[in-house]
Amino acid sequence: MQWTETVVVQAPLERVRRAVADEHEVMRWSAWPQATGCTCAVDGDGTSPGSEIVFTDPRGREQGRQRLQGVTEAGAGHGEEVVVAYRLSNRGPGGRTMHPEVDFRLGATGPTTTQVALDFRATPPLPPPLRQLAERVMAPRVRALHVKDxxxxxAHAETAAVEEER
Known part of the structure; x- marks a missing residue:
């Protein structure tokens, strides 16, 4: 499975960067905890590579981790681009572990606007015929959650930007 979803945020790039690259902030806006019924906790400082969001089911069993792989920056001014890379390890079809990759590409489109592209890649750990079936079943739900994310x-970054202006 692979796709890219985009949105334009009415907030400066640095504000959006903080919202995406700080796992404590991610937990304030992410659609995943509610959709999965999991509770989440940050393991690490939440901003350094290697920090992880740990997903735990209602019985207290770990269901997955979302690791901050790194943040790369290029350019300056309106052409600046930031990539925030997350690597996941979570239970997939049949309880097998999946390793999805999610990259947020942030680009300043003006002094107070930022385009965000969410790039998603994942391969269910199944043989080809079953993998294709699993992807057909999983893709619509996962993609819808990325759009909601x-x-x-x-909404989170725009609200925070307005509050910071005050």
Whole structure:
């Protein structure tokens, strides 16, 4: 499975960067905890590579981790781009471990606007015929949650930007 979803956020790039690259902030806007019924906790400082969001089911069993792989920055001014890379390890089809990759590409489109592209890649750990079936079943739900994530990121970052201006 692979796709890219985008949104334009009415907030400066640095504000959006903080919302995406600080795992404590991610937990304020992410759609995943509610959708999965998991509780989440940050293991580490939440901003350094290697920090992880740990997903735990209602019985207290760990279901997955979302590790901050790194943050890369290039350019300056309106052409600046930031990539925040997350690598996941979570239970997939049949209880097998999956390793999805999620990258947030942030680009300043003006002094107070940022385009966010969410790039997603994952391969269910199944033989080809079953993998294709699993992807057909999983992809619509996962992609819809990514769209919801971007909507909630937009609302979170725009609200925070207004509060910071005060």
């Amino acid at each position: 971007l909507e909630q990121l937009k």
